[in-house]
Amino acid sequence: ACSIQITSAPDPSIPDDTMLVAADNGSPLFERNFNPYMVNKRTAAFYMYEPLVILDNVTGEEHPWLATGYELPDPSTVVYEIRDGVTWSDGEPFTSADVAYSFQLLKDVPAFDIQGIWGYIESVETTETTVTVHLTAPDVPAAQLIGTTLIVPEHIWKDVDDPETYRNPDPVGTGPYTLGNFAAQQYTVDKNPDYWQADKVAAEHIILPATNTQLDVATKGYDWAYSFISDVDGTWVAAGNKNTYWFPPGGTIALFPNLTKAPFNDLNVRKGLSAALDRAAVGDAAAEGYMEPAGQTNILLPFQQDALDPSIPNAGLLEKDDATALEFFAQAGYTQQDGKLVDAGGTQLSFSITTANGYNDWLKGVQEVQKQWGALGIDVKVDSPQPAAYQLALRNGEYDFAMGGTGGTGSIFRDFNTLLSSDFLKPVGEEAGNNFERFDSPEAQAILDQYKVAIDPAEQLELGYQLQQIVYDQLPVLSLYYGGSWGLVSEAKFTGWPSEDDPYASPKTYESTPLLVLTHLKAVDDD
Amino acid sequence: MTTQTTALPAIEKAPSPWQVFARVAATIWSNGKARIGISILGLFILLALFAPLIAPYGASENGFERSADSSWEHWLGTTAAGEDVLSQLLWGSQISIFVGLVAGLLSTVIAVLIGLSWGYVRGFWADVINFVVNLFLVIPGLPLMIVIAAYLSGGGIGMIIIVVVITGWAWGARVLRSQTQSLRSRDFVTAAVFSGERPFRIVFREILPNMTSLIVGNFFGAATAAILAEAGLEYLGLGDSSIVSWGTMLFWAQNSNALLTGQWALLFAPGLCIALLATSLTLINFGVDGISNPRLREGAKK
Amino acid sequence: MTNVQNNETILEVHDLSVDYGYGDEATHAVRNVELRLARGEFVGLVGESGSGKSTLGFALTGLSKPPAHIEKGRILFGGKDIASLSPEQLREQRHGGIAMVLQSGMNALNPVRSIRNHFVDIFRAHGHVTHDRWNDRALELVGKVELPATVLDRFPGELSGGMRQRVSIALALSLEPQLMVFDEPTTALDVLVQHAVMNTIIELQKAENFTAILISHDLGIVLESAQRVMVMHEGRIVEDASARDILHNPQNDYTRMLLSHYADPRAEVVELPGFVDRNERAATGAKRASGATHPPTVSSREQRTDQKSMVVTGVSKVYPAPRRGESQVLAVDDVSFTLEPGQSLALVGASGSGKSTIAKLITAVEKPSSGSIMFGDVDVAKLRRGQFRQLHSDVQMVFQDPYSALNPLHTVEYTLTRPVVNFTGLRGQDARRRVLELLDTVGLSPVEEFAAKLPHQLSGGQRQRVVIARALASNPQMIIADEPVSMLDVSLRAGVLALLEDLREQWGVSMLYITHDLLSARVVTDNIMVLNQGRVVERGNTADVLRNPTDEYTVRLLDAIPNPRKDVA
């Protein structure tokens, strides 16, 4: 675009070894809360506390971290080997007892168990070098989930009186960073000199301001931000400061039909609707052309390419074809009359799509869908309640179609389990934890049950193919486009950011994957 | 002398609403500022009415180049979603004007009904109304709006109108009540009682017409507030961002960083239009002040 | 009369015209006025409402505000043209120059400033009183207008109207003016207070020897005090002569007309234009000359046989305290009377004596605190809102102020149609016929034309007639007329009074006539009741009571009546 182009003007007082990151938003002030188990913790707690295993949701790769690895002697036992030579930032050694303590803490304080690991764990045993977790039932994928738990030091936390409200103002962790200066509008973290892979950490300090508007991000010399920004080339990149970006897919945005309702319970109707969708156009409308249309497989491409069933044509990508759509509708009893798609009784096919107010990309996508289906003679209304109400409607199954995200956890099993498992089934009006579309298929459930106990990767792959077939054939949801991971980075001070050429990790600034990035960067002047 | 039994001219009724309207319009028009205001408002209304004819493209017709600068095809450029800004501006005027006028009208009607009965009744019911109005006055406006908006979400402009009306009528009711109270002590009101008039008729035929200017003023004030409130709600993302109004244009402008991408028109134009529309109503109000306050109408005879 | 005439000219006005507005829309309020005033003169300026008196007063004092402007002419004060002065010079010369006491002297004080500060503001503005003497001077000035020292610390709202009027006179006096213009200094004042204030002004003028112009529409008041009188009519000064000449040898028709409306209510025989004295009439059986232009018609009125009388026994009314901390008001105190069909009763008394309250009580607008009010067999005190119609079809009210009693937005026809429809049940053409008949009855013709008019197109007297017509619309048996003529000019008064008298005589309508004007009571009523602070202090045949008052209060009321013929004669 044109006229007043404000360029990035980094604050000259920020030295070259210091990184400015938009990772943590105050609202608008920061509260000094580094309790890693709290929802409202400071984001940098993720840079201080580490898990046993890091699961990268974009690549789907597992990275052994505080554990050097884990094994499943049988589908209901997980043995984590604990890394040696790791110390807490106060100098105390990190041991398997800390791991056991952390697991126990989540059991004692259920409010901390956000992943619900104690839904799978029966008991925990430790040796000097291992932590063995006995599961309540055979469940291979649970090992991964349990491994992502952040570990806290027993020697400090055991003296905490009321962990439930403990804000952990002076965090002691194993991570690459320790808390530097803390102020309500900005805090810094400093490199932990005794970090177990200190040699890999390039940034000496990280500054995290409380306010990171897009204007700030573009103009104040940020090194790393995670945010969708309109016209990224015209703004972020054009602002200078060697800015680049990488937007890998981080999940699939899909339309959830309410399968308990007619006519959405009719596969032909779903097929008709699916065939009438121009997915690329929807993705373009929603994400300004930065995201690709998603295949009807619940598999993220290109990173999960290996898991993709090769027998599915065109990688699961469905093309818009109105003629086919009308054929399917005809089989379901709908015909076009005076430009309207009507049933045998002459009533127009009419429903609403629910999306959350404020999720603007979704809204744009829904409007595009509305347009496309509308062209076929379907009366589509858009309903956009506040996020909380949207969430409630989704869980209670009180909607016709809802916009939603699926997949993107990094775990093929979990991606399909949350989408298809009958375990989550609840009648309409009661809250379902997942499987909001209420897909009820014994066949899918049987595959999932088998997946749970499969240790052999080849078997897992095969089962994954079958699940993809189900999603492809039965359309429990209509995939639309990939939800992006919006990584904005600057190569002015540090290089080695994850990118299309070097997709080693998600560009996210929160959760544990930043550890992969922070231990991968190189300072520019070192080269 | 005396009575003629034949050829009586038609019975002349009290001034019809049209006559009252014409009188009010004439008085307002006689004020220079108000004339400017009416011209601006008239222009906006024309643009809104003929938006389908004037607007080069549809309101949410997209597929053009994203965030484009102004050009022959797109005088004011395009949005980040690839929509024509000028077309959005023209279509958007429909909603903003509609919200302003309808919400202004509704809250004025409520204010009139409540304010007048409040001013006329005494005793228990006056206390009840007093209580309700006070409640609405002390309850914080914008937060209440946000809560109602959240509750009624997805209702489109209807919701916005309801929200603006619920939070906006009380002030007018209070003003109208005090005027009613001062009018009800006038002799002609007592005289109407002696003429055997029923309270309803006294309120609406004797008192109400005498407050025309105040009511008209209240209407323009409420309409201005409604237009600004709509913009505010939309901007906070609490409105219905799927419609195209000046408020949502600003919302999307902010959302797609129009300032960064250099889409000046996208931010400037709706803001200016809102301000112009609101100013036009304020200007018209100057003329209304003239009727309500004879001292402002210098040179006029009693 | 002690005249200190030294013939030194202090003010000269040449060919002065003042307009409101410009061009075609202009009102020519003052036209071609010539006048000369000598030092120490006391000049009266009379004329009906709207004749331009105030406008002239404002012009003389340089206070004309837009849209008023001096069209042409010169005003020389002390030989200097005041038009040539800059605003600041004009301001400075107000000390020792021309002072003005405004017509609405009651509202001329800043409600949020104490009286002392009003004085201080003036002293400070002109610096003619040194700081240390401010208090003494202020005390001296309030003393001159016969006010106690305590008023200095009061706020205007805490003073009565008369006190406020005196304060504004004292303030004007503090400028040590050579010329003082008093614009209706006593309108809106109670007769008794009015009398006292006028006396103060006269005394002051004698003592301080300034030149005074007294503006009034009441020839009586002016003749009592002024040596020279100017009569204004439609912006022109139509007569300028000594008081004596005006009284005995009026040249102008208008002046003569004004004079003819004065009479002493205590006189044996009282005759006003259009009225023969009641007692005479009773004696001779003569009908009074009709004041209305048409003899009233009785076509649609049947003589009522079921005439009821109003019996008021021991009625009191207590109003709650108007403000917190004040005591409650006993507005009416144990009043009893009976009003028989066809009778007319005057209710007189000073302002605030409770006259209007009695009117409200017997029309059920207010409820009595105690006592009973029976109209026929209807207990008025017990009526509820919904039952008012029944009472109001028999008892109607003629409102005091014809300006506020008519809804400015309704045509005369609408105003009159409503009671006709509500009370007589006539509809459509019948109702219209009745309305036109009513207009004819009150002498507003051509009826069709008047029916279509809006109140602002009517003169005060015409409005008052509409108000009366409305009261007649329900064929009432009783009319309460609450000061129906106090807002009208002498020239209009007679007509209205005559009309009321007609109604009573021809239709046997009984009338309660409320007024503080004893003269009019004398000509239209048979019996009289004198009220003082809510109590009836005297009652009896009107002529008898006025000629031989026994109560001291009645005597004072009678004394307060300006009588132009008193000392000039």
Added chain:
Amino acid sequence: MTSSTLTRTPDATAPVPETGGGRRAAGFALRKLGLFVLTLWAAITLNFLLPRLMPGSPADAALAKLAQNGPVSNATKAAIEAQLGVPTGNIVEQYFAYIGQVLTLDFGVSYTFYPQTVSELVSTALPYTLVLVGVVTVVAFVIGTLLGVLAAWKRGTWLDSLPTLAGSFASAFPYFWTALLLLFFAGYVWRLFPTSGAYGPTATPNLSFEFLGDALYHAFLPALTILITSLGGWILGMRNTMISTLGDDYVTFAEANGLKPRTVALRYAARNAILPNLTSFGLALGGVVGGSILVERVFGYPGVGYLLFNAVTNQDYPLMQALFLMITVSVLVANFLVDILYGVLDPRTRR
């Protein structure tokens, strides 16, 4: 006669000794107090009900946020509910618990900002809002009123039309729009002012001159926005009332007495015109506590308005209730104070 509006003021209203007026006055005060308490109660109850009328619970709001990053499990929901302390018990129990909180002024823990308590949050936010919005409201009132006086006194000249028109035009812009532009130009393009926050990023609040200066610097743009957009109302209000007092007789009489124009303008015309304006000022002052949501949002200013926005969008009942209560009470109290001030300024209502 003069005009139709001439009201007759009875002359004989010399104060009479009190008879039972005291009891009546007490009754009056009691009635007033009763109504005050009733309004307060109703407002409090409404504050309780309003948030609960919104569909979805605080946990849903939190979940919705998480769900944007991928699927959330049932366990997550349970954990979040446990963490936030989402209300348990039926609505009646909640109501009584809430009334208890109101009476003890202890509003518990915020959901959104768990584990911070509501009082913690409010006490950090309130000073900034009070200072920023409060000071600006007062300043706007003072400047606006003065300009209004000037405009009325010089009516018909450019001193009248300029402030009147400019003021009303400026206040016709949406608040946030003015804020955005100021922020963009003064903050980002010319880099004259900081773009967010109430003080420098590394500063810690204290009472040193340095910090106060910094705080003022940060408050400048938001203050300017509020000033620009609210000035017009005060100018117009004052101008119009003063034009009508200028026509009052005491002003003419003051001129007739040759008072200095300044005295007439200020002590006579303006002094009386300001009284009706006070009522609006009272409401505006009461609204201060609510902050200025839009402006605080745009400038990332850590005041009550921002807090309120967060509370509402996250369905944070405890925070919302406390803030609503604060706003309601402050409006009621401000009006009460203005009533008293009215009494001081206007001797007519004094006794």
